Each structure stands twice: as C-alpha cells, then as structure tokens.
Amino acid sequence: MSSVGSTTPSSRSSGSRPRRAFPPTATFRPRSLPRAPCRVERLGILPGMIRAVLFDAAGTLIETREPVGGVYARHARKHGVEISARRLGEAFARVFEAAPPLVFPGLGTEERGEQERGWWRARVHETFRAADSAQRPDDFEALFEGLWRHFSDPGEWKTRRDAAETLVRLRAQEIQTGVVSNFDGRLPGILGGLGLLSLLDTVVLPADAGAAKPDPRIFAMALERLAVRPEDSIFVGNDAQRDLAGARAAGLRAVDATALATLADLPLTTTGSTAP
Structure with a gap:
C-alpha cells in the first residue's frame, strides 16, 4: 500500500503504495534480453x-521510514487537526483496501500523472474523514501537498x-x-x-x-x-x-x-x- 504515495498501510510498517514530489511518469522498459535459466x-x-x-x-x-499514520498525524497538526497516529493508520488501511484500482487507460503521461495525483488526493480526504469526520484541516490542499512531497522523496x-x-x-x-x-x-x-x-x-x-x-x-x-x-x-x-x-x-x-x-x-x- 502507500499513503499519498506509498502502498503499504502503516508504512507497511507497509505502499504505492505512492509518495513523491510530482512523479517521473516515464514508462520503464526492460534493460536487457532474456538470460539463460x-x-x-x-x-x-x-x-x-x-x-x-x-x-x-x-x-x-x-x-516507508515512518509509519503512515505517524506521518499523517504530524502533517495534520500543522493544519489544526489532532488525530492519533493509530487512528489515522487504521483509517488509511481501510480506505486503501476499499479504493478503486489506480488505473487510467488511454491517457498520456502528463494527464495520467494528474489523475494519479487526484486519486491520492481523494484517498487522503477519505482517510481523515474516516478517522474523525468532525475535524477539518484549515488548508486541506496544503496538507495534501505536504504529504505528497513527503512520500515522493526517496529519502523517506x-x-x-x-x-x-x-x-x-x-x-x-x-x-x-x-x-x-x-x-x-x-x-x-x-x-x-x-x-x-x-x-x-x-x-x-x-x-x-x-x-x-x-x-x-x-x-x-x-x-x-x-x-x-x-x-x-x-x-x-x-x-x-x-x-x-x-x-x-x-x-x-x-x-x-x-x-x-x-x-x-x-x-x-x-x-x-x-x-x-
């Protein structure tokens, strides 16, 4: 799983799953011919x-180096939301498990990247609603951007x-x-x-x-x-x-x-x- 860029519910600690600054979306191709078995x-x-x-x-x-729930909780505090790492981690796991496939056929690289980013934006929104629907961040777009960048960084x-x-x-x-x-x-x-x-x-x-x-x-x-x-x-x-x-x-x-x-x-x- 990931969490705005990872594909593992608690850093799977598990992704996707996806967390990096806007993705290099170039298709990766095989480097070499088949080898002998x-x-x-x-x-x-x-x-x-x-x-x-x-x-x-x-x-x-x-x-991920840090559990997904912990990352979400830390970034949320910057925007006036106090939810425990445990609750956010559990909510993310449920949301990720129920999410539709990250598949957007027939799109070019740039448009597909935008759709993938939008897919993750929806998952982040659902995660916070599932963890505590009464709390709202003061700037959701800034919260999402921070999470997206966090999980886009190979260093994380x-x-x-x-x-x-x-x-x-x-x-x-x-x-x-x-x-x-x-x-x-x-x-x-x-x-x-x-x-x-x-x-x-x-x-x-x-x-x-x-x-x-x-x-x-x-x-x-x-x-x-x-x-x-x-x-x-x-x-x-x-x-x-x-x-x-x-x-x-x-x-x-x-x-x-x-x-x-x-x-x-x-x-x-x-x-x-x-x-x-």
Whole structure:
C-alpha cells in the first residue's frame, strides 16, 4: 500500500503504495534480453528451472521510514487537526483496501500523472474523514501537498533488509528480476533513489498494463517484457490477494514475503544447467 504515495498501510510498517514530489511518469522498459535459466530453490517451493523472479514494491522490496499514520498525524497538526497516529493508520488501511484500482487507460503521461495525483488526493480526504469526520484541516490542499512531497522523496523510504543483495545474487545466477506494483508513476524515481532500479530488468505499473494486481494482465505484461513463461517465474509479495493469489492465478509460483525475516531467506542454489 502507500499513503499519498506509498502502498503499504502503516508504512507497511507497509505502499504505492505512492509518495513523491510530482512523479517521473516515464514508462520503464526492460534493460536487457532474456538470460539463460538457472535452478532456484525457494522456501516451500520445489526446485525448478527459474528464469525470472518478480517482486512487489512497497512492503516487499521497500517500506516507508515512518509509519503512515505517524506521518499523517504530524502533517495534520500543522493544519489544526489532532488525530492519533493509530487512528489515522487504521483509517488509511481501510480506505486503501476499499479504493478503486489506480488505473487510467488511454491517457498520456502528463494527464495520467494528474489523475494519479487526484486519486491520492481523494484517498487522503477519505482517510481523515474516516478517522474523525468532525475535524477539518484549515488548508486541506496544503496538507495534501505536504504529504505528497513527503512520500515522493526517496529519502523517506528504505529498502527492506537484504533487498539489494538478493537482487544482486539473482542476477549473478543469470536470473532476470523485475517489479510488478500497484504504485503510481513515481515508483521508478523512488527505486532509483534507493539504488534498486539498476538491479531490475523491468518495472510494471498499472499505467503500463491498464490493469492492477490481482488482475493477471499486469503479471502477463512483466512476463512478456522478459520473454519468460509463468511456470518459469516466481513472484514475491506481501499481500495475500493482490500479490499471492494474483500471481498464482497468472500461473506464477508465489512466495509470501511476510514469512521471510529478510529477503536473504530466499535461498538461491544453482543446481542445474544454465543452457537456454
């Protein structure tokens, strides 16, 4: 989830989900051609010929440095609203769970960015109404702008422990890596600021696929870009429905990131031929 820019309810601490100064919305394309497959051994998954490992973003590879509720509460106080971080965090989680997909098909980059920003503005408004409908900020637009900028800053995010090292290990085994996220167009900028973008072969967002997880189309676009089959791929995510059930419905094997102490707990063992 995110919170005006993250896609995790309490920093997921979980995104989208989305929080950055106005997004660099350029579509991210695969950097390289498919590589030869290697065998990868995973928690609870029988070894098989794996050619790609895809990840969710917020809550799996990255997370906010401060819980969403705490950020909302701090910014709200500047505008005359006193609501606890706990109540705001819980309200955000409910609002995010019920929100429509962040999908705006048929729009150009600039117009889509405006629509994504408007989507987040609506979620922030709903969050404060759900937390305490009796309180109103003295300047909602300024409150929203402050939240948008906060979550747009890569410095307000951090990588999950061993995330970069895990991506490096996968690539060392000639396994392609990518992100499939329900985040908005700011995500590539955040991943770049955290040093992860160069370790990924593709980043697929709802704006690219015209669909959001758990819709199989967003997974299919990532597989198409990497030229790999679902059965040769693994998806690592933290949301039971959007990530795990969605990936399985699309034919991928799924790993629950919440079951891992760190991403290094995905043991990688090359056991087979690396020939195509």
